[in-house]
Amino acid sequence: xxxxxxxxxxxxxxxxxxxxAYPGIEIAxxxxxxxxxxxxxxxxxxxxxxxxxxWSPEVKAEIMKSRVDATxxxxxxxxxxxxxxRPSVLVSATAIGFYGTSETQTFDELSPSGADYLSRVCRExxxxxxxxxxxxxxxxxxxxxxxxxxxxxxxxxxxLFKLYAGGPIGSGKQWFSWVHRDDLVGLIMEALKNxxxxxxxxxxxxxxxxxxxxxxxxxxxxGRPSWLPVPAFMLQALLGEGAQLVVNGQRVIPKKxxxxxxxxxxxxxxxxxxxIVSS
Ligand SMILES: *[C@@H]1O[C@H](CO)[C@@H](O)[C@H](O)[C@H]1NC(C)=O
Ligand SMILES: *[C@@H]1O[C@H](CO)[C@@H](O)[C@H](O)[C@H]1NC(C)=O
Numbered sequence: 133x134x135x136x137x138x139x140x141x142x143x144x145x146x147x148x149x150x151x152x153a154y155p156g157i158e159i160a161x162x163x164x165x166x167x168x169x170x171x172x173x174x175x176x177x178x179x180x181x182x183x184x185x186x187w188s189p190e191v192k193a194e195i196m197k198s199r200v201d202a203t204x205x206x207x208x209x210x211x212x213x214x215x216x217x218r219p220s221v222l223v224s225a226t227a228i229g230f231y232g233t234s235e236t237q238t239f240d241e242l243s244p245s246g247a248d249y250l251s252r253v254c255r256e257x258x259x260x261x262x263x264x265x266x267x268x269x270x271x272x273x274x275x276x277x278x279x280x281x282x283x284x285x286x287x288x289x290x291x292l293f294k295l296y297a298g299g300p301i302g303s304g305k306q307w308f309s310w311v312h313r314d315d316l317v318g319l320i321m322e323a324l325k326n327x328x329x330x331x332x333x334x335x336x337x338x339x340x341x342x343x344x345x346x347x348x349x350x351x352x353x354x355g356r357p358s359w360l361p362v363p364a365f366m367l368q369a370l371l372g373e374g375a376q377l378v379v380n381g382q383r384v385i386p387k388k389x390x391x392x393x394x395x396x397x398x399x400x401x402x403x404x405x406x407x408i409v410s411s
Contacts, residue, residue, distance in 0.1 A: 169209040170217040177224040203260040221269040224261040230254035271323040276336035280313035304344030306381035309336045312398035334386040353405040
């Protein structure tokens with residue numbers, strides 16, 4: 133069984149995808165940040181280590197540090213740029229892990245933060261981004277589970293489904309707040325361009341599903357049955373606390389994006405999965 137059954141969201145892959153789709157975007161290695169940020173009109177910060185590994189205390193520290201340090205460096209570079217060379221907008225990634233997990237609650241941008249480790253990471257991550265100079269428009273995108281064909285969650289799940297081994301994990305009732313990568317990219321681009329976008333925005337599709345439905349829909353898209361549930365304890369044995377991302381979920385609604393009139397290409401997971409599987 134794959135150790136990375138579900139990658140929470142692969143930030144770097146999304147970054148490369150963004151750069152490929154939008155020619156004006158340049159990907160900067162850490163050493164170039166300060167130079168490239170000066171004179172840029174906008175900055176997108178998606179940096180951070182993957183979350184879906186086994187969480188030893190060292191890994192946990194690294195997950196936190198990689199996000200906070202990267203964001204801190206980006207913010208310092210923006211703040212240090214002379215006024216006339218300072219970007220006017222920073223779009224900074226965070227995650228729906230902010231809200232903690234629940235089978236019954238619905239969370240939105242105004243919901244308080246959860247009490248678990250990931251919530252703490254997201255809080256620190258966001259508060260670091262908030263140190264950006266107040267004349268820079270800040271958009272914090274709380275990203276859900278990104279569905280894409282060439283990486284991330286589905287890349288891990290599809291091979292398992294093809295072996296007839298994919299199926300719900302744990303009870304299957306946990307929420308799966310997904311977003312198609314095209315929509316995440318569209319939302320980020322809209323946030324860059326449109327000054328009505330400001331503050332926290334949930335980067336999730338309008339119709340989150342329970343994990344069992346996600347598995348059924350993926351099975352249907354692939355023409356395979358959704359197979360036996362993967363017991364939660366197995367996953368926990370493999371991933372340790374990292375499994376809580378998949379074993380527990382959260383139902384997140386993109387209230388603000390919808391209010392702003394953002395048009396999702398993929399509102400339903402069935403459409404998103406069909407598009408991905410047939411691509
Ligand atoms: C984010 O999602 C939560 C949970 O559904 C919701 O309560 C909140 O209003 C959303 N926030 C925004 C800014 O969309
Ligand atoms: C920005 O978003 C607002 C709110 O949805 C909308 O009314 C406005 O037309 C948008 N502006 C641009 C330049 O797209």
